[in-house]
Amino acid sequence: MITGAYPLSRARRNRFDGFTRKLVAETTLTTDNLIWPIFVCDGQNTRTQVSSMPGVERVSIDLLESHLEEAVALGIPAVALFPITPPDIRDSKGREATNPDNLMCRAAREIKRLYPDLGLIGDVALDPYTDHGHDGLIENGYVVNDASVEILALQAMNQAAAGIDIIAPSDMMDGRIGAIRAALDKAGYENTRIMSYAAKYASAFYGPFRDALGSGGLLKGDKKTYQMDPANTDEALREVAQDLQEGADMVMVKPGMPYLDIIRRVRDNFAVPTFAYQVSGEYAMLMAAIQNGWLDRDRAILESLLAFRRAGCNGVLTYFAVEAARLIARGA
Numbered sequence: 001m002i003t004g005a006y007p008l009s010r011a012r013r014n015r016f017d018g019f020t021r022k023l024v025a026e027t028t029l030t031t032d033n034l035i036w037p038i039f040v041c042d043g044q045n046t047r048t049q050v051s052s053m054p055g056v057e058r059v060s061i062d063l064l065e066s067h068l069e070e071a072v073a074l075g076i077p078a079v080a081l082f083p084i085t086p087p088d089i090r091d092s093k094g095r096e097a098t099n100p101d102n103l104m105c106r107a108a109r110e111i112k113r114l115y116p117d118l119g120l121i122g123d124v125a126l127d128p129y130t131d132h133g134h135d136g137l138i139e140n141g142y143v144v145n146d147a148s149v150e151i152l153a154l155q156a157m158n159q160a161a162a163g164i165d166i167i168a169p170s171d172m173m174d175g176r177i178g179a180i181r182a183a184l185d186k187a188g189y190e191n192t193r194i195m196s197y198a199a200k201y202a203s204a205f206y207g208p209f210r211d212a213l214g215s216g217g218l219l220k221g222d223k224k225t226y227q228m229d230p231a232n233t234d235e236a237l238r239e240v241a242q243d244l245q246e247g248a249d250m251v252m253v254k255p256g257m258p259y260l261d262i263i264r265r266v267r268d269n270f271a272v273p274t275f276a277y278q279v280s281g282e283y284a285m286l287m288a289a290i291q292n293g294w295l296d297r298d299r300a301i302l303e304s305l306l307a308f309r310r311a312g313c314n315g316v317l318t319y320f321a322v323e324a325a326r327l328i329a330r331g332a
């Protein structure tokens with residue numbers, strides 16, 4: 001550490017001009033760091049807006065080619081798929097999750113056909129498929145662990161068979177990473193990666209996502225018996241340690257911006273590929289201020305994403321992915 005006293009040391013010298021600022025920058029945000037979550041819906045030529053997420057759309061499979069074209073051209077490495085299951089297909093056990101022709105699998109096969117080099121991340125949890133909106137099975141009003149894990153492993157295999165490259169369990173059941181890893185390996189999918197939502201908090205910031213999926217109105221109660229308490233930080237390290245031990249290749253912290261401290265601790269303690277999800281509520285919050293003219297759009301987007309890199313993330317799942325990639329391409 002240089003401690004030379006003023007006036008010999010002037011911190012502002014390295015901020016004097018643009019090229020010097022670039023030379024001394026400690027972190028960068030590139031398009032390689034961006035993962036784009038997309039919502040896929042049933043039907044033909046169907047495109048609907050998510051009202052609480054201005055600019056975010058649900059699109060039917062036949063529109064995926066044009067929907068993804070720019071993202072692919074800009075070099076976004078991967079997309080995360082979220083299916084909108086029609087209410088009449090949901091049931092108490094989330095059976096649709098294991099249907100090889102469900103929306104997620106059909107979308108995955110189509111995207112692989114159209115864009116074979118685009119990485120596909122599949123969310124594993126039962127909430128898009130259950131009529132109660134929970135991520136697992138319910139017995140006597142409680143989301144049960146081990147029986148849920150059995151179905152989640154089948155769901156993961158179903159996705160791997162459809163061409164999903166990275167399985168991303170977001171359910172927060174105990175032991176699901178080990179069960180999924182064992183099931184994948186046994187079925188010959190030993191190179192299918194697992195990005196674990198290892199430290200996922202019971203957060204108010206998922207509200208707009210649940211609107212997008214149509215699971216918000218269905219959800220009975222809350223997810224506090226399986227998602228983490230926002231008060232906790234040591235517990236996040238134990239969750240990550242366990243998932244790594246069970247075979248996770250990458251870990252995720254979620255939500256993002258209110259949990260940058262967790263990201264930094266995970267990075268420092270484990271030095272493994274670490275991701276964060278800038279969730280729907282964060283997007284809604286930023287967009288609301290941007291639309292009001294209260295924040296400068298381009299700068300707010302890029303600064304919010306750079307913060308994840310500074311906190312130690314390899315990459316970020318963000319609804320701003322395409323917008324950010326455009327800005328990066330322009331050299332903003």
Ligand SMILES: NCc1[nH]cc(CCC(=O)O)c1CC(=O)O
Nearest residue numbers: 125127170205206209279280281
């Ligand atoms: N397994 C559900 C899931 N997967 C991703 C999100 C939230 C993503 C977002 O808010 O953008 C959620 C919501 C929840 O746990 O209720």
Ligand SMILES: [Mg+2]
Nearest residue numbers: 172173174239
């Ligand atoms: Mg866990």
